[in-house]
Amino acid sequence: MITADIRELFPILKQEVNGHPLVYLDSAATSQKPIQVIEALKHYYEWDNANVHRGVHTLGSRATDAYEGARAKVAKFIGAASEQEIIFTRGTTTAINIVASSFAQSVLREGDEIVLTPMEHHSNLIPWQQAAKKSGAVLKYIPLQPDGSILLADVENTITDRTKIVSVVYVSNVLGVINPVKEIAQIAHKHGAKIMVDGAQSTPHMKVNVQDLDCDFYALSGHKMCGPTGIGALYGKKSLLNNMEPVEFGGEMIDHVDLYESTWKELPWKFEGGTPMIAGAVGLGAAIDFLTEVGMDNIYKHDVQLTNYALDRMMHIEDLSIYGPTTNRAGLVTFNLGDVHPHDVATVLDSMGIAIRAGHHCCQPLMRWLEVSSTARASFYLYNTEDDVDRLVMALQKTKEYFGDAIG
Structure with a gap:
């Protein structure tokens, strides 16, 4: 397990909520930020704040170096072949929309297929619905097994020679x-x-x-990986990005502008019109430095151990339903407690200082597949401990007692 010293680097975790020490179990929605990221943002605004790629003055040069330096860190962090393959975006949603708007428009024709899964977040569903409507393409879905997993045989049976785009989540935010x-x-x-x-x-x-992975496109959000909100990235193979049209037009993404025609800059800047999220990129770079220092293998091992511990403890709570596979899963547990509405569960837990998520988690089709309207979700990260899980289990037991007849 990752040492308790990690927790000391997250200032927000030192507070009390409703008279109890905070237990933050909502990292799948957004992670907390270590002091290194907070200080990087503070330093940028205090010392380097200027627009990038424009001014030749010292502050502009420092801001540009920091911004492009962050791009290099993202490229290395996810194993891209080139920094030109990294487009800064507002987050995963924007990144997927770029591909669904630009790439999809260039390749989709009536009768073509877009293949998804029923577990997709709305951000990886609605853009493809819109792309299908505009092009006349057909949406197809890889079926799920009873535990929510996917069989490769079903993938083989779903993807055909008419399929032009497959878009899937790497890790489900529910299952x-x-x-x-x-x-x-x-x-x-x-x-x-x-x-x-x-x-x-x-x-x-x-x-x-x-x-x-040999994926053609990959999207990520900074705020879920210890970075700031409002920053993310789209990775795309250079050969594909070069042939895609921008989706936003204006300053910074242009090469030559005439009264009636314009040409675009080379990658990656042709997709980054206007003043970019400079401070966000700086903060994301600091977050990547932090995660790299901790070690992604260490984080993965910690998350798996903590999730297994949570599953073992929570499976012994009577009338608690847990969704998703028991193995090969990431750091979260989604559940329902009898007939108690998840919002009520979350409210009671919040009164005890425990923050969890409740609702449909931007996965309404998956909720219908699960035959529920909503669920509660506890999600873990490198700053969580077995003590956090123990407090969650204790709080769920108290919630059962509080609602009494509504359980079962």
Whole structure:
């Protein structure tokens, strides 16, 4: 397990909530930020704040170096072949929308297929619905097993020679399942399709190498991996990005502008119109430095051990339903407590200083597949401990007592 010293680097965890020490179990929604990231943001605004790629003055040069330095860190962190393959975005949602708007428009024709799974976050579902409506393409879904996992045989049966795009989540934000994206990519490529991977939940918790996965596009969000909100990245193979049209037009992304025609800058800047999220990129770079120092293998091992501990403890709570596989899953547990609404469970837990998520988790189709309207979710990260899990279990037992007849 990661040492308790890690917790000391997260100032927000030192507070009390409703008279109890905070237990933060909502990292799948957004992670907390270590002091290194907070200080990086503070230093940028105090010393280097200027626009990038424009001014030749000292502050502008320092800001540009910091911004482009962060791009280099992202490229190395996920194993991209080139920094030109990294496009800074507002997050995973924006990254997927770029691919669904630009790449999809160039390749999709009526009758073509877009293959997804029923476990997709709305951010990796709605953009493809819109792309299908505009092009006349057909949406197809890889079926799920009873525990929410995917069989490669079903992938083989779903993807055909009419499939142009496959877009799948690496780690489900509800089920915790880790999908075999490398093998899915192989099947997609065998049929001439391209694959987009939603890496919002995988990038913070495990070592990622996009070249090894051989995915064509990969999206991530900084705020889920100890970085600031409002910053993320799209990885795309250079050959694909070069042939894609920008989706935002204006300053910074242009090469030459005439009264009636314009041309675009080279990668990656043709996709980064306007003043970019400079401070966010700086903070993301600091977060990557922090995660690299801790070690992604160490983080993954910690998350797996803590999740297994939580599953073992929570399975003994009577009338508690747990969703997702018992093995090969990432650091979260999604559950329902009898007939008590998840919002009520979360409210009672909050009164005891424990922060969890409750609702449909931006996965309404998956909720219907699970035959529930909503669920509660406890998600873990490198700063959580077995003591946090013990407090969660104790609080759930008290919640059972509080609601009494509503359980069972």
